[in-house]
Amino acid sequence: MMNVLRQHAEIQFHEELEALKKLDTGARPPNWDLSPSAVVTYLMGGKLSNGFVITPKYIGNQRLMEIAVATLTTDRALLLYGIPGTAKSWVSEHIAAAITGDSTLLIQGTAGTGEEAIRYGWNYAKLLSEGPSQAALVVTPMMKGMQTGRLVRIEELTRISADVQDTLITILSEKTLPVPELNTEIQAEKGFNVIATANNRDKGVNELSSALKRRFNTVILPVPATAEEEVNIVQTRVASSIKTLELPAQLPTLQEIQRIVRIFRELRNGVTEDGRTKIKSPTGTVSTAEAISVVNSGLALAAHFGNGKLNAHDVASGLVGAIVKDPVQDAVVWKEYLENVVKTREEWKDIYRACKEISF
Numbered sequence: 369m370m371n372v373l374r375q376h377a378e379i380q381f382h383e384e385l386e387a388l389k390k391l392d393t394g395a396r397p398p399n400w401d402l403s404p405s406a407v408v409t410y411l412m413g414g415k416l417s418n419g420f421v422i423t424p425k426y427i428g429n430q431r432l433m434e435i436a437v438a439t440l441t442t443d444r445a446l447l448l449y450g451i452p453g454t455a456k457s458w459v460s461e462h463i464a465a466a467i468t469g470d471s472t473l474l475i476q477g478t479a480g481t482g483e484e485a486i487r488y489g490w491n492y493a494k495l496l497s498e499g500p501s502q503a504a505l506v507v508t509p510m511m512k513g514m515q516t517g518r519l520v521r522i523e524e525l526t527r528i529s530a531d532v533q534d535t536l537i538t539i540l541s542e543k544t545l546p547v548p549e550l551n552t553e554i555q556a557e558k559g560f561n562v563i564a565t566a567n568n569r570d571k572g573v574n575e576l577s578s579a580l581k582r583r584f585n586t587v588i589l590p591v592p593a594t595a596e597e598e599v600n601i602v603q604t605r606v607a608s609s610i611k612t613l614e615l616p617a618q619l620p621t622l623q624e625i626q627r628i629v630r631i632f633r634e635l636r637n638g639v640t641e642d643g644r645t646k647i648k649s650p651t652g653t654v655s656t657a658e659a660i661s662v663v664n665s666g667l668a669l670a671a672h673f674g675n676g677k678l679n680a681h682d683v684a685s686g687l688v689g690a691i692v693k694d695p696v697q698d699a700v701v702w703k704e705y706l707e708n709v710v711k712t713r714e715e716w717k718d719i720y721r722a723c724k725e726i727s728f
Contacts, residue, residue: 374612376472377425377465384410385466387420397441399517399559400467404437407466411437411459425462426455427601432587436463439585440519445540445562447525447584453655454589455601456565460521463563468518473509477524483535486510486522487545500549510562514545517559525564526573533580536562540583569653591636591656598629598656605660610667617671620663620678627719628683631710632659635691635701640709647709648701652693662686684722 378385385401388410394403402410409416411433413424426433436459439446446463448456464471475485484490489506498504513520525533539545543556564584567573576584592598602625610617634640636654638647652658663678665686670678692698710720 377461378469378471381410381423381425381462381465384420384422385469387416387418388422388466391416391418397559399557401469402466404434404441407437407463408433410466411462424604426459427597427604428590428592432589433459435585436587437467439587440467440561440563442585443543444585445564445583447586448563448565448589449586450567450589451569451591451655452567452653453657454591455656456567456589457523459589460523460563460565464519464521468559470518471521473513473518473520475509475520475522477522477527479527479529481528481532483532484508486532486535486539488547502550505547505550510539511545511554513562514539514543514554514556514560517557520560520562522562522564524566526566526568526576528574530574530577533574534577537579537583540580595626595629595633595641598633598659599625601656602629602659602663606663606667609660609664613664613668615667615671617667617676617678620667624678624683625663627716628659628662628687631687631705632656634709635705645709647705650691650693650698650701652691652698654691658690662690665689680718680722681725684719684726687719688723688726 388402388406392403392406394405396403400407408430409422411424411426412430413422415421436446436448440463448460450456461471464473475481484506485508488508488511490500491504491506494501494504507515510520512518522528522536539556540562543560545554545556547553566576592601599622603622606625607619609615610619630641632654634647635649638649639645640647662683663686666678666682669682669685670676674682688702691702706720706723710716710723
C-alpha cells in the first residue's frame with residue numbers, strides 16, 4: 369500500500385485514529401469507532417493527554433465541524449455546501465474515516481450518474497440466464513453502507529439529475545431500500561448515514577428538490593476568513609503533497625505562499641488588501657484549492673527543471689492557468705491586475721516579469 373499514489377484517509381492517518389481510540393472515553397453512537405468529540409479532535413487537531421499530536425485536517429471554525437458530526441448522530445443526512453475549493457470532499461472523507469474507519473463507500477455525482485449507481489444494479493449475464501436473484505444483484509456503495517451500518521459519501525450531489533437525486537428520498541426518510549424485483553428490501557443498520565457535498569457555482573448544477581433538502585442538515589463551508597488561516601491551510605496541504613508525491617523540492621518560503629494567497633484573496637474579493645483599489649474578479653472561483661494547486665505545480669517545475677527552490681518563474685505558469693479560465697474575459701482581468709496592482713509593488717517585480725513573459 370505504500371506505493372499507491374493517494375492513500376485513503378483511514379490508512380494515511382491510521383496512527384492518529386488508533387491513538388484517539390485508546391484514549392477515547394466518550395459515548396460512541398452505534399457502529400462508530402470514535403465518540404463525536406474525538407471525531408472533532410481528529411478533524412481540528414490537538415495534543416492528547418499522553419502528548420500525542422493530532423494534525424489538523426480542517427482549519428477553520430470548530431463549531432462547523434461540531435454541527436456536522438452531531439448531525440450524523442441523528443436521522444438527518446449531512447450536506448456540506450460551499451463554493452468549489454472549500455474542502456468539502458476533504459472534510460467528508462475524514463469524517464467517514466474517523467467515524468467508521470472506511471471512507472471508500474463513495475458515489476461520484478456526474479451528469480451521467482443513474483439510479484443504478486445509487487440503488488443497485490444487475491449482472492445482466494446472470495439476469496438473462498437465471499432471472500432476478502441475489503446472485504445477479506450488483507451491490508452499490510449505498511446498499512453496502514445500509515447493510516453494514518456505515519457512512520456513504522456522495523460527491524457533487526447537484527451534478528446528478530433531479531430525478532436521480534430523488535431516489536435518495538426513500539432511503540433517507542424510511543432508511544430502507546426496496547428491491548421490488550426480489551420482493552424484498554434492505555433495511556439500514558444503525559450507524560448508516562449519508563454525507564453529500566454540493567456547490568452552486570459549477571455549470572450543470574441541478575437544484576435539490578424541497579423534499580430532498582428536508583432530509584439533509586446543511587453545513588456551509590466558507591472560504592478561509594483570514595489570510596493567515598488560508599496561508600496555514602496551503603502550507604499544511606503543500607507539505608503533505610511534497611511527502612506523498614516524493615517531490616525532490618524544498619518547502620516554499622512563507623513569503624512565497626503569502627504572496628500567492630494574497631493574489632487569490634484580492635482577485636476573489638474584488639479589492640486590494642489595503643482596500644484602496646477595486647479590481648475585477650475572474651470567472652473562476654480562485655479558491656484555496658487552486659492556490660494549493662499553483663504551489664504544487666510550481667514545486668514540480670522547481671524540482672525537475674530548476675534547483676529545487678520555488679521561484680517566481682515556477683509560480684507564474686500555474687498562477688496564470690488557475691486564474692485565466694476564460695481566455696477572453698479572464699485575460700483582461702488578469703492583465704489589469706498585473707498592471708494596476710502587481711507592477712506597483714516593488715517587492716513583486718519578479719512575479720510581474722515572470723507573468724508578463726507568459727503569453728495567453
